[in-house]
Amino acid sequence: xxxxTVYRTLDRLRAKGEVTERSDADGEAAxxxxxxxxxxxxxxxxxxxxxxxxDCTAIEQFSKSLRSLHGFELDGHAMEFSGRCRxxx
Ligand SMILES: [Zn+2]
Ligand SMILES: [Zn+2]
Ligand SMILES: [Zn+2]
Numbered sequence: 001x002x003x004x005t006v007y008r009t010l011d012r013l014r015a016k017g018e019v020t021e022r023s024d025a026d027g028e029a030a031x032x033x034x035x036x037x038x039x040x041x042x043x044x045x046x047x048x049x050x051x052x053x054x055d056c057t058a059i060e061q062f063s064k065s066l067r068s069l070h071g072f073e074l075d076g077h078a079m080e081f082s083g084r085c086r087x088x089x
Contacts, residue, residue, distance in 0.1 A: 039056055040055055041054045042054070042080050042081065044080060044081065044082050044083075045085035046082055046088075047084050047085070047088035048088055050088075059077060
């Protein structure tokens with residue numbers, strides 16, 4: 001499998017919301033750490049860098065209102081939350 005095929009596959013999965021890619025310095029292989037089968041989001045602690053897996057229920061609501069207010073059909077999304085974790089608060 002060539003590298004460009006890998007990137008194309010990743011792009012497609014990302015568009016479907018099945019891969020979450022982190023954009024910070026150590027994010028290179030971060031999407032490998034998660035179960036790709038279970039769609040979820042990441043809340044990343046600014047203090048210690050801990051990553052919490054969070055579910056997607058709020059975005060499903062957002063998707064519904066986007067469709068009713070704007071007629072926009074959401075096919076995929078990528079979202080990441082930042083803040084402080086339980087230990088760092
Ligand atoms: Zn995760
Ligand atoms: Zn923390
Ligand atoms: Zn989601």
